[in-house]
Amino acid sequence: MALPPPDPQFVLRGTSAAVHTLHFSCAGQEPDVPILFSGSENGFIHVWNLKTHRVDMGLDGHGRKSVYCVETMGGKDRLLSQGRDQRICLWDLAEGRTSVTDSVFTENVGFCRCSLLKVAQGRWLMAMAAKALEEVQVLELPSKTSVCTLKPEVGAKLGMPMCLKLWQLNCGSQPLLLAGYEDGSVVLWNLSMGKALSQLVCHQEPVMSLDFDSEKAKGISGSSEKVLSIWSLNEQQNLQVYKIHKLVNPGISDITIRPDKKILATAGWDHRIRIFGWKKLKPLAVLDYHTATVHCVSFSDHKNPSERLLAAGSKDHRISIWSIYTQT
Amino acid sequence: VCFLTDGMDCSISFVSHVLGKVCIHGRQKEILSVLVPRLTDLTKSDCIWQRICWRLVECVPDRWMEAVVLGFVQRAPGADVLSRLLGNLVVKNKKAQFVVTQKVLLLQYSHTTAVLQNLLGYLSLDSLRRALLIKVLQELLETWGSSSAVKHSPPEQQQYISKAILICLSHLKEPEIESCRQELLTSMMEGVKCHLDSNLPQIRRLGMIVAESISSKINTDGPVLKFEYEEDDEARELKSLLVQTQPSCVGPSLPDDDRSEKAAAALPLLLESDKKSQTAAPGMPDEESDAELDSDDDLIPYDMSEDKELKTKAPVYIRDCIEVLMGSEDVDKWEATVKALESLIRKNPAATREVSVELAKVLLHLEEKTCIEGFVELRQRAQVAVLTTDPVPVAKYLTSQFYSLNYSLRQRVDILDVLVLAAQELSYPKSHGKTKHSSAQKPCIQVIPESDSPKDWRRVVDERIKSKTRRFATGQRQVELASSPNAFSSVAGHFFFPLIQHFDRPLTTFDLLGEDHFVLGRLVHTLAVLMYLAVNTVAVAAMGKALLEFVWALRFHTDSYVRQGLLSCVSSVLLSVPAERLLEDMTEELLETQSWLGDVVEKDPDGECRRLALQTLLLMENLKKKLEAVPS
Numbered sequence: 001m002a003l004p005p006p007d008p009q010f011v012l013r014g015t016s017a018a019v020h021t022l023h024f025s026c027a028g029q030e031p032d033v034p035i036l037f038s039g040s041e042n043g044f045i046h047v048w049n050l051k052t053h054r055v056d057m058g059l060d061g062h063g064r065k066s067v068y069c070v071e072t073m074g075g076k077d078r079l080l081s082q083g084r085d086q087r088i089c090l091w092d093l094a095e096g097r098t099s100v101t102d103s104v105f106t107e108n109v110g111f112c113r114c115s116l117l118k119v120a121q122g123r124w125l126m127a128m129a130a131k132a133l134e135e136v137q138v139l140e141l142p143s144k145t146s147v148c149t150l151k152p153e154v155g156a157k158l159g160m161p162m163c164l165k166l167w168q169l170n171c172g173s174q175p176l177l178l179a180g181y182e183d184g185s186v187v188l189w190n191l192s193m194g195k196a197l198s199q200l201v202c203h204q205e206p207v208m209s210l211d212f213d214s215e216k217a218k219g220i221s222g223s224s225e226k227v228l229s230i231w232s233l234n235e236q237q238n239l240q241v242y243k244i245h246k247l248v249n250p251g252i253s254d255i256t257i258r259p260d261k262k263i264l265a266t267a268g269w270d271h272r273i274r275i276f277g278w279k280k281l282k283p284l285a286v287l288d289y290h291t292a293t294v295h296c297v298s299f300s301d302h303k304n305p306s307e308r309l310l311a312a313g314s315k316d317h318r319i320s321i322w323s324i325y326t327q328t
Numbered sequence: 329v330c331f332l333t334d335g336m337d338c339s340i341s342f343v344s345h346v347l348g349k350v351c352i353h354g355r356q357k358e359i360l361s362v363l364v365p366r367l368t369d370l371t372k373s374d375c376i377w378q379r380i381c382w383r384l385v386e387c388v389p390d391r392w393m394e395a396v397v398l399g400f401v402q403r404a405p406g407a408d409v410l411s412r413l414l415g416n417l418v419v420k421n422k423k424a425q426f427v428v429t430q431k432v433l434l435l436q437y438s439h440t441t442a443v444l445q446n447l448l449g450y451l452s453l454d455s456l457r458r459a460l461l462i463k464v465l466q467e468l469l470e471t472w473g474s475s476s477a478v479k480h481s482p483p484e485q486q487q488y489i490s491k492a493i494l495i496c497l498s499h500l501k502e503p504e505i506e507s508c509r510q511e512l513l514t515s516m517m518e519g520v521k522c523h524l525d526s527n528l529p530q531i532r533r534l535g536m537i538v539a540e541s542i543s544s545k546i547n548t549d550g551p552v553l554k555f556e557y558e559e560d561d562e563a564r565e566l567k568s569l570l571v572q573t574q575p576s577c578v579g580p581s582l583p584d585d586d587r588s589e590k591a592a593a594a595l596p597l598l599l600e601s602d603k604k605s606q607t608a609a610p611g612m613p614d615e616e617s618d619a620e621l622d623s624d625d626d627l628i629p630y631d632m633s634e635d636k637e638l639k640t641k642a643p644v645y646i647r648d649c650i651e652v653l654m655g656s657e658d659v660d661k662w663e664a665t666v667k668a669l670e671s672l673i674r675k676n677p678a679a680t681r682e683v684s685v686e687l688a689k690v691l692l693h694l695e696e697k698t699c700i701e702g703f704v705e706l707r708q709r710a711q712v713a714v715l716t717t718d719p720v721p722v723a724k725y726l727t728s729q730f731y732s733l734n735y736s737l738r739q740r741v742d743i744l745d746v747l748v749l750a751a752q753e754l755s756y757p758k759s760h761g762k763t764k765h766s767s768a769q770k771p772c773i774q775v776i777p778e779s780d781s782p783k784d785w786r787r788v789v790d791e792r793i794k795s796k797t798r799r800f801a802t803g804q805r806q807v808e809l810a811s812s813p814n815a816f817s818s819v820a821g822h823f824f825f826p827l828i829q830h831f832d833r834p835l836t837t838f839d840l841l842g843e844d845h846f847v848l849g850r851l852v853h854t855l856a857v858l859m860y861l862a863v864n865t866v867a868v869a870a871m872g873k874a875l876l877e878f879v880w881a882l883r884f885h886t887d888s889y890v891r892q893g894l895l896s897c898v899s900s901v902l903l904s905v906p907a908e909r910l911l912e913d914m915t916e917e918l919l920e921t922q923s924w925l926g927d928v929v930e931k932d933p934d935g936e937c938r939r940l941a942l943q944t945l946l947l948m949e950n951l952k953k954k955l956e957a958v959p960s
Contacts (some may be wrong), residue, residue, distance in 0.1 A: 003628075
């Protein structure tokens with residue numbers, strides 16, 4: 001007899017707007033409090049204290065335009081946020097400050113979340129959708145110098161980039177970029193040459209979100225249709241479809257693989273969060289709490305495995321926090 | 329009949345006289361069936377024989393020329409043969425020219441397509457004759473485009489002319505088209521307008537096909553006129569006339585060619601997409617055989633039985649439905665409501681009666697917000713459901729709206745359709761289960777609703793009688809049709825009389841007797857059906873009298889669809905009103921109608937009208953006999 005799915009451990013209320021992005025920062029030592037950053041449609045970034053379940057700080061840096069991406073850069077004191085005001089802001093949050101130290105004007109009016117990758121101490125690569133329709137620009141932070149601009153070839157008709165993921169096999173190797181586009185294809189880019197290594201048509205509809213496991217060289221992407229597509233990267237750096245998983249209801253807004261690569265979570269337009277095993281994509285649970293489409297899911301980076309959490313932000317203004325499969 | 333050979337100078341005029349005399353006496357078939365094949369063979373290669381043949385026909389006296397020429401045209405196996413046999417007769421002889429260019433094409437219409445092909449092909453084969461071809465085309469187009477011709481000439485003649493036009497077009501060469509492009513364009517525009525204005529779908533379709541063909545001829549590059557109509561054998565046959573099998577003619581884009589081109593284009597596309605999908609889905613479950621160390625097994629799945637498809641629920645109460653339909657922004661909910669509405673109405677008659685008029689109003693104005701399959705049918709069924717649940721107020725509302733300002737033709741025709749369907753439902757006994765939907769449920773404008781001819785009604789009536797007799801014969805095995813009061817009888821008057829009331833009062837946007845004769849036609853047919861369904865009701869006699877007066881006022885209407893409807897009205901009066909009442913109340917009207925029917929049978933240009941009138945007269949005769957048979 002299968003157990004009924006668990007209830008959320010707790011629910012964070014108080015954003016008063018749809019939640020578009022979440023990011024945990026729980027790896028700090030005591031007395032650091034575990035923190036959850038959330039970006040909402042009203043332009044606010046809320047810093048949630050996961051011990052008290054209350055908002056510690058509210059950051060207003062995007063002119064009340066929706067914030068759709070938040071990432072930390074090495075700890076909870078440096079925050080990067082991306083909003084619909086066409087800006088990417090870098091925040092300094094140490095010692096209670098809330099100031100924007102720097103910003104990048106992207107001139108891009110899309111919804112593509114940027115992707116961060118730490119390449120060296122104090123140096124980051126950030127991939128973001130650029131001003132021109134099909135291009136992706138990679139900047140080095142904090143210097144904001146452009147590393148390369150990735151242009152698809154003429155006539156490729158990929159459409160807008162919808163989601164990006166920078167990764168490298170291990171520290172020191174070549175950083176690569178996986179980009180999902182509007183026409184349903186995923187392209188693997190080589191940054192140093194600025195060339196596409198491989199392109200794979202995974203979906204008939206735009207790729208809404210993707211995530212990649214660099215150890216297994218396997219990735220997963222979701223779109224607005226009813227399938228999840230799992231693809232792999234072979235030795236020749238070619239993408240191949242590995243498996244297709246059919247869903248009950250169409251539409252996936254976000255996919256994320258847990259850092260221990262055991263499970264993954266998808267955020268669906270049908271208000272449900274689905275948990276799958278990563279090895280074989282075995283469906284494990286369907287978490288049905290929200291009453292509107294779930295925009296984002298995120299796993300926490302707790303050092304202690306039993307404390308690990310999953311957070312989901314939805315259009316119904318709530319963030320649900322779940323503790324699921326923490327024993328493995 | 330044997331001929332002199334060996335190039336002697338001989339006079340053939342005697343033979344011509346004989347030929348002409350025989351033909352005019354009606355023996356064309358016999359003599360020409362022997363003559364034409366022989367001449368065909370002889371003239372195939374021999375120039376002398378050709379000249380002999382030409383002399384032969386040229387010498388036929390004028391008064392017999394028509395018969396001879398007609399005979400040749402009908403018998404010749406092909407246009408080139410005709411050309412060999414007749415030569416340039418049409419150019420040299422005035423009578424022959426008249427016969428070929430005017431009489432056969434414009435004044436007669438009984439000839440087959442092959443004859444037309446022969447004739448027009450013959451005209452096109454010689455440069456001297458081509459001028460005639462152009463002239464012929466112009467005259468044909470003039471006739472085709474004249475609105476009085478479209479209205480008054482029988483459909484068969486119109487089809488004949490259309491065929492002739494298409495064949496002419498197929499023979500025209502580029503430079504000729506260039507020279508008369510402007511004329512073609514103007515006549516096409518005028519002609520299309522008259523044709524589309526007609527109520528008969530056949531005429532409309534003819535107009536569309538010819539206009540498309542003309543347009544494709546004059547705009548060989550660039551956008552071409554394209555109509556949507558039902559492709560059936562007739563349409564295909566007409567379109568096939570556009571191309572000639574002879575290679576000398578300018579080949580237009582055959583519909584067949586188009587299709588094969590498209591098929592060929594579709595194939596490479598299919599292959600391409602196949603290849604693409606192949607690259608996208610190789611190496612599938614090969615990986616499954618590589619059994620990886622599965623530590624997933626210790627992750628126990630939770631119960632996922634609740635995970636079902638997300639469906640928006642339709643509201644359960646009628647008032648909620650009205651709210652959703654009136655202003656909801658939630659399109660999923662709106663869609664679900666539209667789909668669920670009919671069954672909700674039928675399950676909650678009491679609740680529906682409270683809000684029936686409001687619901688009818690909302691449904692009448694309901695526009696398609698999102699693309700639902702079968703939206704028109706769903707809306708119509710909901711309207712019928714409302715009308716049958718609460719007939720009197722809703723009928724009052726609908727009939728008043730029929731004559732109100734600012735409704736589209738579609739809405740007015742909708743009202744008529746809904747009234748008919750509801751009347752049908754109300755008048756059939758309830759135990760029939762689902763009401764027998766006749767094939768006319770489609771509110772599509774192309775389809776003429778209901779099999780309105782008395783013959784089909786006869787069949788329905790006969791079926792009813794048969795079912796009753798069967799009951800007696802098989803005793804208990806047949807389930808007895810439970811009799812219930814005819815729900816239509818109390819409301820028939822409410823459906824019927826308001827529709828008749830204002831037909832002659834024009835409004836700014838709606839003029840039944842003027843431009844909107846299409847709606848008038850539908851109205852007349854609706855009245856006929858309502859009359860028929862009112863059999864055995866109390867109001868039937870009054871309805872019959874009113875209907876006969878209505879018919880009398882409109883009997884000379886120019887539109888044949890309207891006239892057909894009027895004739896069905898008369899038949900339904902005769903079928904529904906009990907004979908005694910007919911005699912008592914309506915004797916004068918019946919006599920007048922009878923004389924009118926006689927007139928229609930003889931003089932009406934439309935074949936369908938004549939047939940209906942004949943059947944109605946037969947009905948009247950039967951009625952009279954029945955009454956006379958009853959001993960007074």
